[in-house]
């Protein structure tokens with residue numbers, strides 16, 4: 648029995664960075680809760696990621712490998728995850744705040760006759776409970792949630808937790824789980840993958856985002872060049888996406904992608920609460936806005952009050968020197 652069970656995710660045969668972060672968090676929680684760390688890998692082609700899960704902190708890896716689990720589907724995944732959780736009997740179950748975790752966590756919690764706390768930005772142990780701090784009211788308030796029943800199911804936002812240093816010498820146990828596939832009433836006929844080149848928005852350490860104040864879609868080419876210099880990704884406000892200036896897949900915010908980079912550069916973005924809900928977790932925000940009263944300056948570590956057209960060439964020069 649582990650004190651913390653991580654429901655891991657595997658992409659293209661490799662453990663996702665988010666799962667390594669969860670295993671890092673699970674290791675820290677388990678030091679206070681007493682007990683080990685387990686990781687469940689559910690899917691097709693996930694067995695090969697078991698060693699990586701051990702190297703990232705798992706003591707036990709439950710592998711549920713089945714062709715019928717190749718794509719995430721609620722009906723097929725929930726019973727498998729619930730069976731693993733019942734077998735292991737953890738105090739806490741951690742999932743990523745991903746499309747899988749968001750769907751799976753509340754259903755899994757219900758199956759286990761417990762409750763789920765969603766989208767934690769920080770987690771800490773108090774007694775035998777885990778306090779999950781999450782953002783609410785579009786990023787304007789913080790809420791601390793504690794699940795009173797066990798297991799405490801919690802989803803955690805990407806990049807909010809540090810992974811452990813990978814240790815290929817760690818030992819752990821791999822247990823194969825027999826999968827009895829539930830017949831899904833719905834069938835998945837296909838999956839459209841949004842095409843994007845370079846670093847993925849949610850994985851980027853540096854995000855350069857543009858808003859309606861850019862004035863024209865062509866300005867995003869300048870942001871892409873800037874992102875190229877620093878090895879970052881380009882994001883956009885919903886206003887810019889709604890105008891058709893940039894693909895909706897790159898929208899940052901409440902109804903877009905949530906990013907937590909080390910550096911978030913907000914260019915000609917007002918800083919509406921719905922936008923901040925998507926970037927408020929960034930370690931450093933730098934804002935460029937011609938309006939000194941713009942809301943974004945309340946959240947930014949550094950602010951430049953000027954027309955972005957004047958600022959960008961100088962910024963690009965300096966970044967080329969620093970990153971070139």
Ligand SMILES: Cc1cc2nc3c(=O)[nH]c(=O)nc-3n(C[C@H](O)[C@H](O)[C@H](O)COP(=O)(O)OP(=O)(O)OC[C@H]3O[C@@H](n4cnc5c(N)ncnc54)[C@H](O)[C@@H]3O)c2cc1C
Nearest residue numbers: 858859860884885886900901902915916917921922937955
């Ligand atoms: C239910 C709901 C969900 C939403 N979800 C999201 C979401 O996920 N993401 C999101 O972004 N928004 C979201 N919104 C919309 C949000 O409320 C704002 O309308 C939006 O974020 C504004 O985008 P913006 O800052 O680009 O545009 P604006 O608010 O128009 O701001 C433009 C900024 O550019 C500055 N500016 C103008 N010209 C220049 C210049 N030359 N140089 C420098 N600065 C300049 C202006 O001073 C201004 O601050 C949502 C709204 C609702 C109601």
